[in-house]
Amino acid sequence: MKRFAALIDRLIYTRSRNSKLALIVDYLRHTPDPDRGWAIAALTESLDFPAVKAGTVRTLLATRVDEELFRLSRHFVGDTAETAALLWPDAPGAKADLSVSAAVDALAAASRSDAPAVVASLLDRLDADGRYALLKLALGGMRVGVSARLAKQAFAQAFDVPVDDVEELWHAIAPPYAPLFAWGEGRAERPDLKDVAFFRPFMLAHPLEEESVDLADYAAEWKWDGIRVQIVHGGGETRIYSRGGEEISGAFPELVAAFDQDAVIDGELLVRGEVQGGEAASFNALQQRLGRKVVSKKMLADYPAFVRVYDLLAVDGNDLRGLPWTERRRQLEAFVPRLADSHFDLSQVIDASDFDDLAERRAGARDAAIEGVMLKRRDAPYVAGRRAGLWYKWKRDPLTADCVMMYAQRGNGRRASFYSDYTFGCWSDAGELLPVGKAYSGFTDEELKWLDKFVRDNTLNRFGPVREVEKSLVLEVAFDSIHSSKRHKSGLAMRFPRISRIRRDKPAEEADRIATLQAMVT
Secondary structure, three states: OOOHHHHHHHHHHHOHHHHHHHHHHHHHHHHOOOHHHHHHHOOOOOOOOOOOOHHHHHHHHHOOOOOHHHHHHHHHHHHHHHHHHHHHHOOOOOOOOOOHHHHHHHHHOOOOOOOHHHHHHHOOOHHHHHHHHHHHHOOOOOOOOOOHHHHHHHHHHHHHOOHHHHHHHHHHHHOOOOOHHHHHHHOOOOOOOOOOOOOOEEEEEEOOOOOOOOOOOOOEEEEEEOOOEEEEEEOOOOEEEOOOOEEEEHHHHHHHHHHOOEEEEEEEEEEEEEOOOOOEHHHHHOOOOOOOOOOOHHHHHOEEEEEEEEEEEEOOOOOOEEEEEEHHHHHHHHHHHHOOOOOOOEOOOOOOOOOOHHHHHOOOOOOOOEEEEEEEOOOOOOEEEEOOOOEEEEEEOOEEEEEEEEEEEOOEEEEOOOEEEEEEEEEEOOOOOOEEEEEEOOOHHHHHHHHHHHHHOOOOEOOOEEEEEEOOOOEEEEEEEEEOOOOOOEEEEOOEEEEEEEEEEOHHHHHOEHHHHOOOOO
16 A cells, blocks of 8 residues: 555656656556556546445544544544544554455455445555545545556557557456456456447547638537437347446346347437427436436436437447548448437538538527537548548637636545636526536636635635625636526536636626526526
8 A cells, every 4th residue: 555655656756748748657667466456446436336435434533533523634634634643543553565466355344334444454554644545545536647548558658559449448357357468468368258348439520720621621510518429239148338448237228128220339428308309308308317336217218318320430340540531421321320310320421511610500509409510521531539521620719708706625636725616597587696507727827816715805604615706807708508407506517617808807797697697598
């Protein structure tokens, strides 16, 4: 655990991506199995211990530390794991180190009833750094700036293997990845995935900025506002993966049952809308289905899911990814009729005469489920990650509204000392300020410091970690779309809100009204 704790500590205080990469490479090369596998799974949020939650730790800490001291400390530190690690009293006697694998075994075997005792016994064996590493391992939320992509690149660099191979194998092998490390170190052949419904890394797009493209070289499709998924049938089973490789099959059992072809497709997961005659509904409707482990019959009926298919990656045992888009598209058009039209349809190519015509169509597209346009080079193979010049995403221009800051909360990680999460509202016809969204991005570091000082200088009330502020600061908020929502008092929910400008020049009473936002609802 000492080596793992030291790695976490250095990752937290290292901002350079290349430096983080070097730290992980060194750890993977010099740490034995299975500790390194469990550690890399923890860094990439691939572990889950259902019996151990933040509430478990808070309850446990109350048996050793004054509750008010913990509350005040947690409010200042901004992180439960760090607060608990620092406040937990050192047990008498010398401390023996604890391996990461031993900690994982103990946490995995814990039940809800004995989890507090198990966690306490582990904490008593460690110093403050080790306790922090243990709690982050148990609770997740590392927030050390390590993405799954960075971890895979570190593995590829550590063992001099192709990162595209690592991408494929990573999601097909469970932690602690023993066969992956055996292959990487040359102790075994590349694992055979022939009978596994394994994940293929997605091809991604660069944003299209100011330049235009020639539609003779690029095909255009609508960019739909759902979630990108990959559906794989292999080894007698069907799996659905999100863009990050997370399996989400359990939340969409009807799609699993409907996809029985020996194939791999890439598409957009959407929910059908009632008002639009069965067309795609807004992302707000899809959210009702996301993250669920059990889906009721009512949920299946109220929010029927379907996939708008973009690409065909493999079919009948043949890998198509090396073919140009035009050939994959030809085979896709022949393949889609093999699927149930109740659950799958084909993403249509936009028939635009030239780029100006496409720009005009994009500007007028305010359909609830359209996010913009995708441009795909006709001769491009399907390759993992973002490759310059192959695919572009041309999102429609964001909507904006002037809103008033209402509440603020501390961030996490390096923002734990700053009030960086802001709830904002607009005025009702009755003159009441109603919350319409929450944002924690879009501002510079200097603007963050200014906003943090504003919150501290203008606090009216404190509600646990939340501060209510004087309703005097106007924020220009950009968002992709806005939808009706029964969950919010304002009746509205923004999609991807972010702070685009601090309007110090504008009086709060001149901020936008709820009625203005309601007119933008799609």
